Amino acid sequence: MTHTQSGQSVLDRLSPEVLSRLNRFAHDHDYPAGATIIREGDDTHFLGVVTTGRVALRLRVPELGDRFTIVTCEPGEIIGWSAVVAPFRATVDAVATEPTRIVAFDATALRARLVDDHALAAELLPLVLESVSGRLTASWQQMLDMFGSRGPEPW
Amino acid sequence: MVSERQWGATGKGAAVRFLPVDRLDDLVTALRGDGRRVVGPVVEDGALKMAEFEHAAELPFGWTVRTAPGLVRLERRPADAQNADRVFDNGPAWSGIKPWTFPSRVDALSLETRSDGSLAVRVEAPPATATAVIGARACDLAALAVHDRVLAGGPAIDPDYPSRRADFFVVAVECALATSTCFCASMGTGPEVTAGADVVLSEIDGGFAARGDSAAGTRLLDRLALEPALDVQIARATEQVAATRASMGLGVDADGLHDRLLANLDSPRWAEIAERCLACANCTLVCPTCFCTGVEVASDLDGRASTATRAWDSCFTAGFAQVVGGSFRPQHRDRYRQWLTHKFGTWFDQFGTSGCVGCGRCVAWCPVGIDVREELAIIAGPAPTSTATAPQAAAPVLVPGTRILAMARPAAHPGSTRIDYVETTVAAVRPETADTTTLQIATDDPALLAARPGQFVMIAMPAFAIPPISISRIRLDGLELTIRAAGPATSFLARIRPGTKLALRGPLGRPWPVEDAYGRDVAIVAGGIGLAPLRGMLDQVLAERERFESVRLYIGARTPRDRLFVAELDALVAQGVDIRLTVDRAGPEWLGRVGIITELFRGAKPTGANVTAFVCGPERMMTAVTDLLSDLAVPPEHTWLTLERRMECGVGLCGHCQLGTRFVCRDGPVFSVAELGSDLRQESL
Structure with missing residues (x-):
């Protein structure tokens, strides 16, 4: 398992015991730039953490010129939270914008483990929730389009 | 014998005379004879208005007034009523004397583009008209003193007001009637006239007790050769104003x-x-x-x-x-x-x-x-220690004998209060984005060239409103202004051609305190057009790079196409300057970061007490950033941001940009988070 280049990774915030249990069904995946990692609407096959590179989360909006990147996942950040949140279906396309490595935890195995391993669940799920919460509040900010033109100026 | 007894709260050591009512016109004539226009209460549109008049007979003899919340009724006093013919028993005129010292409209600036393209700029000077007002009340004089402080007490001096006040003679009247809406006693401003008048009158039977409260006032009364007031008349004046005070109804509990x-x-x-x-x-x-x-x-x-x-x-x-x-x-x-x-x-x-x-x-x-x-x-709510049930004389607002009062001033600040305009030339125009343009302004004006990052200028040009624009770079030969086209004036500026003349006033406002970051880590956080006011500061930081520890720039833009100063920033990145950028949204061609600006902190946190942060962007963004900086232990006194408010004067005189205790243009626009305290988050303040 690879750690991030800068900043604190989600992985760094897990205890060694939980990390070692997660490692049993962890796999490093490497993606070239441009590779689609997750496709919107598909089942989400893993919960991952970006270790190097960058992943763009995109929504398809044909009327507006196809795909919009709404957020990027940077090293240390969770990708694929829908692997542990019903209905376990991807909400966006995830595309590597540069060579990217992700440590991925198999969705089916992880969900089963979370049912039995309460200590793991107690450590991991708050981090997933934190990630989702951060994306939610970021979306609010983006929805405000604060940097955009806000209407007629008095001068 | 001239009585030495004085009526009123303070007295001035001047003799009290008696002005018979039929000689009131002599007073008016004397004031007019001195070349003054004379203003007093006259009946107009069913109410009393302070207007210019020629003869005392135009004053409101026999009129009284009835007021209540939402009600003003000017009424003829019945002929058989006590004091039926009195002239001033009718409360303060609705207009007060403000229109004569601070007119509702004054020409301030005229601009004309000459045939050769140059700009004629003229700051209008007010007419110097000597004015005398008759019938000002204690509340009017208190208000005048407040205006003296606000408009002429600094740091900025209104360009119009002082000359109107310079030759302004006041004949005040002590009220013998408190209307139901009067509450001067509780505010400590009346009904006694204690300051600000040249002559004070108290209307009593058959005329007025009159005293000079200034040398000019005393000289005027001397010229009228009035008889001294009788003791009984002085006593009547004294009793009368005391009765007015006692009759005043609901007041304001001013304590605390x-x-x-x-x-x-x-x-x-x-x-x-x-x-x-x-x-x-x-x-x-x-x-x-x-x-x-x-x-x-x-x-x-x-x-x-x-x-x-x-x-x-x-x-x-x-x-x-x-x-x-x-x-x-x-x-x-x-x-x-x-x-x-x-x-x-x-x-x-x-x-x-x-x-x-x-x-x-x-x-x-x-x-x-x-x-x-x-x-x-x-x-x-009530004052914790309040025991007042009836109006009591509070500490007077007015200092006796003074005209322009030395009251508390805002904290010292380096902002300029310049009111004159300088002609400048647009030397170059550089489009930044689809709606944002940088103007290079050529000037040799020493004050403009001495501008500091974070300050702003007002831009006057014929036919457009006068916008405040922050300075985005200070050059040896002028300034750069980065302008987003949003309204008529800014759209005009964004399409302007090199060679066009613009009138600039400034630099205004408080700059970024760059020196606060000496010896410290610097975090510059800019969102959208907010990068413009920070660009000059980045220039200064990089020019004095050895004075600072780490320097990081965090930039948020709406989309990749909305990034400002792209080539310039790319060059800095190539030189090793730590610049991190995110956009709010992007198409698939964008390979950089997408997300809100605070996410940039994840990779390189500006952490700890040694960080000085400079933040500019939409206020919602700045509060999110300052929250995060606070979480990262960046001290609020070292977290600086610049606020946007409507600014029309730029020097703290027009009131538009008030935020709590501050005028953003004059006391800011740069503030530390510690200075702003809870006002930063107070809704709709």
């Missing part, structure tokens, strides 16, 4: 009102008042101390010549706090709160005195009868 009011910014009562308040601005128009103004520009048809007029404005209007896309006080509730908390609260912080003089005009002239006395009692 500032704190009690400002502690209740979230009172539910504001919303209740707003259900009645029409936001009609009547209260501000009749208020003798309200001083807010706006600038209106009228142009000829071809846009070559225009005049900017300074006109009274009101914090109750929808556009008063309007900036791009919205108003900082969108609801009536917000505007009423602004008015009341300024008048009775933050006015003290700004000017060392109350903004209310207790004249009651706002109560009487409110069409729905909102009574500030009642509202203050409900919102602010």
Whole structure:
């Protein structure tokens, strides 16, 4: 398992015991730039953490010129939270914008483990929730389009 | 024998004379003979207005007034009533004397593009007209003293007011009638006339007790060769004003009102008042101390010549706090709160005195009868130690014998209060994005060249409003201004051609305190057009790089195409400057970071007490950033941000940009988070 280049990774915030249990069904995946990692609407096959590179989360909006990147996942950040949140279906396309490595935890195995391993669940799920919460509040900010033109100026 | 006994609260050591009523016209004639226009209460449109008149007979003999919240009735006193023919027993005239010292409209600036393309700029000088006012009340004089402080007490001096005040003779009258809306006694401003008058009259049987309260006033009375007042007449004057004080009804519990009011910014009562308040601005128009103004520009048809007029404005209007896309006080509730908390609260912080003089005009002239006395009692509650049930003489607002009062001034700051314009030339124009342009302005004006990062200028050009624009770079030969086209003036500027002349006033406002970051880690956080005011600071930081520890720049833009200064920043990145950028949204071609600006901190946190942060962007962004910086232990006194508010004067005189105790243009626009305290998050302040 690879750690991030800068900043604190989600992985760094897990205890060694939980990390070692997660490692049993962890796999490093490497993606070239441009590779689609997750496709919107598909089942989400893993919960991952970006270790190097960058992943763009995109929504398809044909009327507006196809795909919009709404957020990027940077090293240390969770990708694929829908692997542990019903209905376990991807909400966006995830595309590597540069060579990217992700440590991925198999969705089916992880969900089963979370049912039995309460200590793991107690450590991991708050981090997933934190990630989702951060994306939610970021979306609010983006929805405000604060940097955009806000209407007629008095001068 | 001239009596040495004096009436009134203080007296001036001057003899008291008796002015028979049939000689009142002599007083008027003497004042007119000195070359003064004479102003006094006359009946007009069913109310008393302070207007120019020629003879005493035009004054309101025999009229009295009845007032209540939302009611003013001027009525003929019955012929058989006591004091039936009195002239001044009718309360303060609705207009007060403000229109004569601070007219509702004055031409402020004229601009004309000459045939050779140069710009003729003229700051209009007010007419020097000697004026005498007869019938000013104690509340009027208190208001005049407040205006002396606000408009002529600095740091900025209104360009019009002092000359109108310079030769302004006041014949005051002590009120023998307290209307039901009068509450000067509780505000400590009356009914006794203690300062600010040249001559003081008290209307008694058959005429007036008269005293000179200034050398000029005494000389005038001497010229009239009046008989000395009898002791009984002086006693009558004394008793009369005491009776007025005693008869005054509901007052304002002024003790500790500032704190009690400002502690209740979230009172539910504001919303209740707003259900009645029409936001009609009547209260501000009749208020003798309200001083807010706006600038209106009228142009000829071809846009070559225009005049900017300074006109009274009101914090109750929808556009008063309007900036791009919205108003900082969108609801009536917000505007009423602004008015009341300024008048009775933050006015003290700004000017060392109350903004209310207790004249009651706002109560009487409110069409729905909102009574500030009642509202203050409900919102602010009683003073903890208050025992006052009847009006008591509070500490006087006025210092006897003074005209322009030495009251508290705002904290010292390096902001300029420049009011003159300088002709400059647009030397180059560089488009930054689809809607944003950088103008390179050539000037040799030493003050403009001495501008500091974070300051701004006002730009005057024929036919357009005068926008405040922050300085994005300070050059050896001028300034750079980065402007987003959003309204008529900024759209014109964004399309301007090199060689065009512009009139600039500035630099204005408080700059970024770059020196606060000496020896420290620097975090510069810029969102959208907010990068423009920070660019000059980045220039300075990089020019003095050895003075700082780490330097990081965090930039948020709307989309990749909305990035500013792209080539310049790319060059800095190539030189090793740590610049991190994110955009709010992007198409698939963008390979950089997408997300909100605070996410940039994840990779390289500006952490700890050694960080000085400079932040500029939309206010919502800045609060999110400052929250995060606070979490990262960056001290609030080292977290600096620059605020946007509507600015029309740039020097703290027009009132538009008020935020709590501050005028953003004059006291800012750069503030530390510690300085702003809770005001940064107070809704619609």
